Amino acid sequence: MPTRSLQDIVPLHDLGEPLIIAGPCSAESEQQTLDAARALSAIGVKVFRAGIWKPRTMPGGFEGVGDAGLTWLRRVKQETGMTIATEVATVDHVHAALDAGVDVLWIGARTTANTFAMQDIADVLHGNDKVIVLVKNPLNPDLDLWLGALQRLAYAGVTRLGAVHRGFSSAGAHFYRNDPQWHIPFELRRCVPELTILCDPSHIGGKREFVKSLSQQALDMGFDGLMIESHCNPDQALSDSAQQITPNDLKKLLGNLVIRSGVPIEDELALLRQQIDDCDRDLLAVLARRMGVSREIGSFKKAHNLRIVQPARYQSVINERIKLASALGLPSEFVKQVMEAIHAESVRQQLDINNTSE
Ligand code: PEP
Ligand code: MN
Numbered sequence: 001m002p003t004r005s006l007q008d009i010v011p012l013h014d015l016g017e018p019l020i021i022a023g024p025c026s027a028e029s030e031q032q033t034l035d036a037a038r039a040l041s042a043i044g045v046k047v048f049r050a051g052i053w054k055p056r057t058m059p060g061g062f063e064g065v066g067d068a069g070l071t072w073l074r075r076v077k078q079e080t081g082m083t084i085a086t087e088v089a090t091v092d093h094v095h096a097a098l099d100a101g102v103d104v105l106w107i108g109a110r111t112t113a114n115t116f117a118m119q120d121i122a123d124v125l126h127g128n129d130k131v132i133v134l135v136k137n138p139l140n141p142d143l144d145l146w147l148g149a150l151q152r153l154a155y156a157g158v159t160r161l162g163a164v165h166r167g168f169s170s171a172g173a174h175f176y177r178n179d180p181q182w183h184i185p186f187e188l189r190r191c192v193p194e195l196t197i198l199c200d201p202s203h204i205g206g207k208r209e210f211v212k213s214l215s216q217q218a219l220d221m222g223f224d225g226l227m228i229e230s231h232c233n234p235d236q237a238l239s240d241s242a243q244q245i246t247p248n249d250l251k252k253l254l255g256n257l258v259i260r261s262g263v264p265i266e267d268e269l270a271l272l273r274q275q276i277d278d279c280d281r282d283l284l285a286v287l288a289r290r291m292g293v294s295r296e297i298g299s300f301k302k303a304h305n306l307r308i309v310q311p312a313r314y315q316s317v318i319n320e321r322i323k324l325a326s327a328l329g330l331p332s333e334f335v336k337q338v339m340e341a342i343h344a345e346s347v348r349q350q351l352d353i354n355n356t357s358e
Helices: 030-042 068-080 091-099 115-124 143-155 183-191 201-205 208-220 247-256 268-303 311-327 332-355
Strands: 019-023 047-049 083-088 104-107 132-136 161-165 196-199 225-229
Touching: 019 030, 019 196, 019 247, 030 047, 030 068, 030 247, 047 068, 047 104, 068 083, 068 091, 083 091, 091 115, 115 143, 132 143, 143 161, 143 183, 161 183, 183 196, 183 268, 196 208, 201 208, 201 225, 208 225, 208 247, 268 332, 311 332
Parallel strands: 019 047, 019 225, 047 083, 083 104, 104 132, 132 161, 161 196, 196 225
Antiparallel strands: none
16 A cells, blocks of 8 residues: 655664665675675674666776676675665666565665656565665755655655765866765755665765765764775775775774764754855865966967966956856956956966976
8 A cells, every 4th residue: 555655764773873884886706795795794884785787977887797796795695694785776676686685775876866767666666665775866966856766765665765865966176076065965854854864975075085074074964874885905996996995994984983962964054064165175176177277378378488468368357257257146346356366376377387497
Protein backbone atom coordinates (compact mmCIF):
# COMPACT_ATOMS: atom_id res chain seq x y z
CA MET A 1 0.00 0.00 0.00
CA PRO A 2 2.86 2.43 -0.47
CA THR A 3 2.28 6.02 -1.43
CA ARG A 4 3.75 7.50 1.59
CA SER A 5 5.03 10.98 1.89
CA LEU A 6 8.39 12.35 2.83
CA GLN A 7 6.94 13.07 6.25
CA ASP A 8 7.02 9.29 6.97
CA ILE A 9 10.80 9.21 6.73
CA VAL A 10 12.59 7.78 9.72
CA PRO A 11 16.05 9.00 10.78
CA LEU A 12 18.71 6.49 9.71
CA HIS A 13 20.61 6.41 12.96
CA ASP A 14 20.43 7.73 16.47
CA LEU A 15 21.78 11.20 16.38
CA GLY A 16 24.30 10.69 19.15
CA GLU A 17 27.26 10.58 16.81
CA PRO A 18 27.78 11.32 13.15
CA LEU A 19 27.17 8.55 10.64
CA ILE A 20 30.42 7.91 8.78
CA ILE A 21 30.55 6.29 5.36
CA ALA A 22 33.98 5.85 3.82
CA GLY A 23 35.66 3.99 1.01
CA PRO A 24 37.26 4.53 -2.36
CA CYS A 25 35.62 6.51 -5.11
CA SER A 26 35.75 3.31 -7.17
CA ALA A 27 36.34 -0.36 -6.59
CA GLU A 28 39.28 -0.95 -8.93
CA SER A 29 40.40 -4.48 -8.12
CA GLU A 30 39.53 -7.07 -5.52
CA GLN A 31 42.81 -6.41 -3.70
CA GLN A 32 42.39 -2.61 -3.66
CA THR A 33 38.78 -2.94 -2.44
CA LEU A 34 39.63 -5.39 0.34
CA ASP A 35 42.72 -3.44 1.42
CA ALA A 36 40.65 -0.28 1.80
CA ALA A 37 37.81 -2.08 3.59
CA ARG A 38 40.14 -3.83 6.05
CA ALA A 39 41.99 -0.60 6.84
CA LEU A 40 38.75 1.34 7.28
CA SER A 41 37.13 -1.35 9.38
CA ALA A 42 40.22 -1.33 11.61
CA ILE A 43 39.71 2.38 12.33
CA GLY A 44 36.07 1.84 13.23
CA VAL A 45 34.26 2.75 9.99
CA LYS A 46 31.05 0.71 9.79
CA VAL A 47 29.74 1.63 6.36
CA PHE A 48 31.93 0.99 3.30
CA ARG A 49 31.35 2.81 0.01
CA ALA A 50 32.77 1.97 -3.42
CA GLY A 51 31.44 2.93 -6.85
CA ILE A 52 31.34 0.17 -9.45
CA TRP A 53 29.25 1.84 -12.15
CA LYS A 54 30.88 5.23 -12.52
CA PRO A 55 29.10 8.02 -14.38
CA ARG A 56 31.90 10.02 -16.02
CA THR A 57 31.52 13.37 -17.68
CA MET A 58 33.85 12.50 -20.58
CA PRO A 59 33.97 9.19 -22.45
CA GLY A 60 37.17 7.22 -22.22
CA GLY A 61 37.69 7.65 -18.46
CA PHE A 62 37.51 4.78 -16.00
CA GLU A 63 33.84 3.82 -15.95
CA GLY A 64 34.01 1.34 -13.12
CA VAL A 65 34.47 -2.41 -13.02
CA GLY A 66 30.74 -3.14 -13.26
CA ASP A 67 29.11 -6.27 -11.86
CA ALA A 68 32.47 -7.87 -11.00
CA GLY A 69 32.79 -5.37 -8.17
CA LEU A 70 29.67 -6.77 -6.48
CA THR A 71 31.54 -9.96 -5.63
CA TRP A 72 34.28 -7.90 -4.00
CA LEU A 73 31.76 -5.87 -2.00
CA ARG A 74 30.14 -9.09 -0.85
CA ARG A 75 33.54 -10.28 0.34
CA VAL A 76 33.99 -7.03 2.25
CA LYS A 77 30.68 -7.63 3.99
CA GLN A 78 31.49 -11.26 4.83
CA GLU A 79 35.01 -10.58 6.02
CA THR A 80 34.62 -7.32 7.91
CA GLY A 81 30.92 -7.27 8.76
CA MET A 82 30.71 -3.76 7.33
CA THR A 83 27.53 -2.42 5.76
CA ILE A 84 28.16 -2.00 2.03
CA ALA A 85 27.12 0.88 -0.20
CA THR A 86 27.33 1.53 -3.91
CA GLU A 87 25.93 3.94 -6.49
CA VAL A 88 23.06 2.88 -8.74
CA ALA A 89 21.84 4.72 -11.80
CA THR A 90 19.59 2.22 -13.58
CA VAL A 91 17.05 -0.47 -12.80
CA ASP A 92 19.62 -3.13 -13.77
CA HIS A 93 22.07 -1.71 -11.25
CA VAL A 94 19.41 -1.85 -8.52
CA HIS A 95 18.53 -5.49 -9.26
CA ALA A 96 22.19 -6.53 -9.37
CA ALA A 97 23.08 -4.64 -6.19
CA LEU A 98 20.11 -6.01 -4.21
CA ASP A 99 20.86 -9.55 -5.41
CA ALA A 100 24.43 -9.14 -4.16
CA GLY A 101 23.24 -8.04 -0.71
CA VAL A 102 24.21 -4.36 -0.99
CA ASP A 103 22.69 -2.59 2.04
CA VAL A 104 22.90 1.04 0.96
CA LEU A 105 22.24 2.33 -2.53
CA TRP A 106 23.13 5.86 -3.38
CA ILE A 107 21.81 7.89 -6.26
CA GLY A 108 24.53 9.99 -7.87
CA ALA A 109 24.21 13.67 -8.65
CA ARG A 110 23.78 13.02 -12.37
CA THR A 111 20.90 10.61 -11.77
CA THR A 112 18.97 12.67 -9.20
CA ALA A 113 18.18 15.19 -11.92
CA ASN A 114 17.02 12.50 -14.34
CA THR A 115 13.33 12.20 -13.53
CA PHE A 116 12.74 9.14 -15.74
CA ALA A 117 15.63 7.22 -14.19
CA MET A 118 14.45 8.24 -10.71
CA GLN A 119 10.91 7.05 -11.38
CA ASP A 120 12.19 3.72 -12.77
CA ILE A 121 14.35 3.22 -9.70
CA ALA A 122 11.47 4.14 -7.38
CA ASP A 123 9.19 1.67 -9.22
CA VAL A 124 11.63 -1.18 -8.86
CA LEU A 125 12.10 -0.42 -5.15
CA HIS A 126 8.32 -0.27 -4.59
CA GLY A 127 7.49 -1.28 -1.01
CA ASN A 128 11.13 -1.92 -0.08
CA ASP A 129 11.49 -0.76 3.51
CA LYS A 130 14.77 -2.57 4.16
CA VAL A 131 17.30 -1.04 1.80
CA ILE A 132 18.73 2.36 2.64
CA VAL A 133 18.69 4.80 -0.26
CA LEU A 134 20.77 7.98 -0.16
CA VAL A 135 20.03 10.66 -2.72
CA LYS A 136 22.83 13.02 -3.62
CA ASN A 137 21.91 16.56 -4.59
CA PRO A 138 21.50 17.13 -8.33
CA LEU A 139 24.39 18.75 -10.21
CA ASN A 140 22.53 22.05 -10.43
CA PRO A 141 21.40 24.00 -7.37
CA ASP A 142 17.72 23.16 -7.64
CA LEU A 143 16.10 22.09 -4.38
CA ASP A 144 12.93 20.88 -6.11
CA LEU A 145 14.85 18.34 -8.20
CA TRP A 146 16.43 16.97 -5.03
CA LEU A 147 13.10 16.92 -3.17
CA GLY A 148 11.36 15.42 -6.19
CA ALA A 149 13.80 12.51 -6.38
CA LEU A 150 13.33 11.85 -2.65
CA GLN A 151 9.57 12.08 -3.03
CA ARG A 152 9.46 9.54 -5.85
CA LEU A 153 11.20 7.06 -3.55
CA ALA A 154 9.04 7.96 -0.54
CA TYR A 155 5.83 7.59 -2.56
CA ALA A 156 7.02 4.12 -3.58
CA GLY A 157 7.26 3.19 0.10
CA VAL A 158 11.04 3.47 0.61
CA THR A 159 11.21 4.76 4.16
CA ARG A 160 14.91 4.37 4.90
CA LEU A 161 15.89 7.43 2.95
CA GLY A 162 18.68 9.95 3.39
CA ALA A 163 20.29 12.76 1.42
CA VAL A 164 23.92 13.54 0.65
CA HIS A 165 25.10 17.07 0.00
CA ARG A 166 28.01 16.98 -2.50
CA GLY A 167 27.92 20.55 -3.79
CA PHE A 168 26.85 21.93 -7.15
CA SER A 169 28.64 22.11 -10.50
CA SER A 170 29.21 25.56 -11.81
CA ALA A 171 31.02 27.03 -14.76
CA GLY A 172 34.07 29.21 -14.24
CA ALA A 173 36.69 29.39 -11.54
CA HIS A 174 35.72 28.23 -8.09
CA PHE A 175 37.62 27.65 -4.92
CA TYR A 176 36.03 24.25 -4.40
CA ARG A 177 35.34 21.62 -7.05
CA ASN A 178 31.62 21.86 -6.35
CA ASP A 179 30.07 24.97 -4.93
CA PRO A 180 28.56 24.14 -1.50
CA GLN A 181 25.67 26.65 -1.53
CA TRP A 182 24.90 25.53 2.00
CA HIS A 183 21.52 27.25 2.06
CA ILE A 184 20.12 24.52 -0.21
CA PRO A 185 20.66 21.56 2.17
CA PHE A 186 19.49 23.84 5.01
CA GLU A 187 16.28 24.43 3.11
CA LEU A 188 15.95 20.68 2.55
CA ARG A 189 16.27 20.23 6.32
CA ARG A 190 13.53 22.79 6.86
CA CYS A 191 11.22 21.00 4.42
CA VAL A 192 11.89 17.47 5.77
CA PRO A 193 13.12 17.79 9.36
CA GLU A 194 13.37 14.02 9.97
CA LEU A 195 15.53 13.32 6.93
CA THR A 196 19.11 12.22 7.62
CA ILE A 197 21.36 14.59 5.68
CA LEU A 198 25.02 13.71 5.20
CA CYS A 199 27.76 15.86 3.73
CA ASP A 200 30.28 14.61 1.14
CA PRO A 201 33.28 16.90 1.71
CA SER A 202 35.37 14.94 -0.83
CA HIS A 203 33.25 15.88 -3.84
CA ILE A 204 32.64 19.42 -2.56
CA GLY A 205 36.34 20.14 -1.98
CA GLY A 206 37.83 18.19 -4.86
CA LYS A 207 41.24 18.29 -3.16
CA ARG A 208 42.32 16.28 -0.16
CA GLU A 209 43.51 19.33 1.76
CA PHE A 210 39.93 20.64 1.99
CA VAL A 211 38.34 17.47 3.37
CA LYS A 212 39.16 18.07 7.02
CA SER A 213 37.89 21.63 7.28
CA LEU A 214 34.77 20.90 5.23
CA SER A 215 34.00 17.91 7.46
CA GLN A 216 34.22 20.04 10.58
CA GLN A 217 32.15 22.81 9.03
CA ALA A 218 29.49 20.30 7.99
CA LEU A 219 29.17 18.89 11.50
CA ASP A 220 29.14 22.39 12.99
CA MET A 221 26.24 23.19 10.70
CA GLY A 222 24.25 20.20 11.87
CA PHE A 223 24.76 17.59 9.15
CA ASP A 224 24.09 14.08 10.47
CA GLY A 225 27.24 12.51 9.09
CA LEU A 226 29.88 12.37 6.39
CA MET A 227 30.58 10.38 3.26
CA ILE A 228 34.33 10.55 2.67
CA GLU A 229 36.39 9.01 -0.14
CA SER A 230 39.32 6.98 1.15
CA HIS A 231 41.86 4.93 -0.80
CA CYS A 232 45.03 3.20 0.42
CA ASN A 233 47.04 4.79 -2.38
CA PRO A 234 45.14 7.93 -3.42
CA ASP A 235 47.70 9.09 -5.99
CA GLN A 236 47.21 5.87 -7.93
CA ALA A 237 43.39 5.97 -7.76
CA LEU A 238 41.65 5.52 -11.11
CA SER A 239 39.01 8.16 -10.33
CA ASP A 240 38.93 11.25 -8.12
CA SER A 241 42.55 10.77 -7.15
CA ALA A 242 43.11 14.35 -5.91
CA GLN A 243 40.35 14.24 -3.31
CA GLN A 244 40.82 10.81 -1.72
CA ILE A 245 42.59 10.44 1.62
CA THR A 246 44.30 7.42 3.14
CA PRO A 247 42.56 5.44 5.90
CA ASN A 248 45.31 6.67 8.20
CA ASP A 249 44.52 10.32 7.40
CA LEU A 250 40.84 9.55 7.84
CA LYS A 251 41.58 8.14 11.26
CA LYS A 252 43.31 11.40 12.23
CA LEU A 253 40.51 13.47 10.73
CA LEU A 254 37.81 11.57 12.62
CA GLY A 255 39.82 11.64 15.83
CA ASN A 256 40.14 15.43 15.65
CA LEU A 257 36.54 16.21 14.77
CA VAL A 258 34.86 18.34 17.39
CA ILE A 259 31.30 17.19 17.95
CA ARG A 260 29.21 20.09 19.12
CA SER A 261 25.72 19.51 20.29
CA GLY A 262 22.62 21.48 19.63
CA VAL A 263 23.91 23.75 16.88
CA PRO A 264 20.71 24.52 15.04
CA ILE A 265 21.08 23.92 11.31
CA GLU A 266 18.60 26.70 10.68
CA ASP A 267 20.82 29.27 12.36
CA GLU A 268 20.05 32.18 10.07
CA LEU A 269 23.25 34.08 10.73
CA ALA A 270 25.49 31.05 10.10
CA LEU A 271 23.57 30.38 6.93
CA LEU A 272 24.02 33.91 5.64
CA ARG A 273 27.69 33.94 6.59
CA GLN A 274 28.25 30.74 4.65
CA GLN A 275 26.76 32.42 1.62
CA ILE A 276 29.10 35.38 2.08
CA ASP A 277 32.06 32.99 2.34
CA ASP A 278 31.00 31.26 -0.88
CA CYS A 279 30.66 34.62 -2.67
CA ASP A 280 34.08 35.79 -1.47
CA ARG A 281 35.74 32.61 -2.69
CA ASP A 282 34.14 33.10 -6.10
CA LEU A 283 35.13 36.79 -6.16
CA LEU A 284 38.75 35.96 -5.40
CA ALA A 285 38.89 33.14 -7.94
CA VAL A 286 37.54 35.48 -10.63
CA LEU A 287 39.97 38.22 -9.59
CA ALA A 288 42.88 35.79 -9.84
CA ARG A 289 41.70 34.74 -13.31
CA ARG A 290 41.40 38.39 -14.37
CA MET A 291 44.94 39.16 -13.16
CA GLY A 292 46.21 36.16 -15.13
CA VAL A 293 44.64 37.53 -18.32
CA SER A 294 46.01 40.96 -17.51
CA ARG A 295 49.54 39.56 -17.20
CA GLU A 296 49.16 37.87 -20.58
CA ILE A 297 48.15 41.24 -22.03
CA GLY A 298 51.21 42.72 -20.30
CA SER A 299 53.50 40.26 -22.08
CA PHE A 300 51.81 40.98 -25.40
CA LYS A 301 52.24 44.75 -24.92
CA LYS A 302 55.87 44.26 -24.04
CA ALA A 303 56.50 42.06 -27.09
CA HIS A 304 54.85 44.63 -29.36
CA ASN A 305 56.32 47.64 -27.64
CA LEU A 306 52.91 49.07 -26.69
CA ARG A 307 52.18 51.44 -23.82
CA ILE A 308 50.73 49.83 -20.72
CA VAL A 309 48.03 52.38 -20.02
CA GLN A 310 45.83 53.23 -22.96
CA PRO A 311 43.46 55.95 -21.74
CA ALA A 312 40.66 55.40 -24.27
CA ARG A 313 40.42 51.71 -23.41
CA TYR A 314 40.55 52.49 -19.67
CA GLN A 315 37.74 55.03 -19.94
CA SER A 316 35.53 52.69 -21.93
CA VAL A 317 36.11 49.83 -19.44
CA ILE A 318 35.08 52.03 -16.50
CA ASN A 319 32.00 53.36 -18.35
CA GLU A 320 30.87 49.90 -19.44
CA ARG A 321 31.28 48.45 -15.95
CA ILE A 322 29.30 51.30 -14.37
CA LYS A 323 26.47 50.65 -16.84
CA LEU A 324 26.56 46.93 -16.07
CA ALA A 325 26.66 47.62 -12.34
CA SER A 326 23.64 49.88 -12.42
CA ALA A 327 21.68 47.17 -14.28
CA LEU A 328 22.60 44.88 -11.36
CA GLY A 329 21.51 47.46 -8.79
CA LEU A 330 25.02 48.34 -7.61
CA PRO A 331 25.95 51.98 -6.84
CA SER A 332 28.11 53.61 -9.55
CA GLU A 333 30.56 55.28 -7.19
CA PHE A 334 31.30 52.01 -5.39
CA VAL A 335 31.83 50.10 -8.64
CA LYS A 336 34.03 52.89 -9.99
CA GLN A 337 36.28 52.61 -6.92
CA VAL A 338 36.46 48.81 -7.17
CA MET A 339 37.31 48.97 -10.90
CA GLU A 340 39.94 51.64 -10.30
CA ALA A 341 41.58 49.51 -7.62
CA ILE A 342 41.58 46.46 -9.89
CA HIS A 343 42.95 48.49 -12.79
CA ALA A 344 45.71 49.95 -10.62
CA GLU A 345 46.81 46.45 -9.61
CA SER A 346 46.67 45.29 -13.27
CA VAL A 347 48.93 48.18 -14.27
CA ARG A 348 51.31 47.36 -11.43
CA GLN A 349 51.53 43.73 -12.55
CA GLN A 350 52.07 44.73 -16.18
CA LEU A 351 54.84 47.14 -15.10
CA ASP A 352 56.43 44.22 -13.25
CA ILE A 353 56.45 42.25 -16.49
CA ASN A 354 58.00 45.20 -18.37
CA ASN A 355 60.72 45.48 -15.78
CA THR A 356 61.57 41.80 -15.82
CA SER A 357 64.26 41.03 -18.36
CA GLU A 358 64.06 37.69 -20.16
C1 PEP B 1 30.88 9.35 -6.16
O1 PEP B 1 30.37 9.35 -5.04
O2 PEP B 1 31.95 8.79 -6.43
C2 PEP B 1 30.21 10.13 -7.23
C3 PEP B 1 30.31 9.84 -8.51
O3 PEP B 1 29.55 11.15 -6.73
P1 PEP B 1 28.66 12.33 -7.38
O4 PEP B 1 27.43 11.67 -7.89
O5 PEP B 1 28.45 13.18 -6.18
O6 PEP B 1 29.49 12.99 -8.45
MN1 MN C 1 34.16 10.08 -6.56
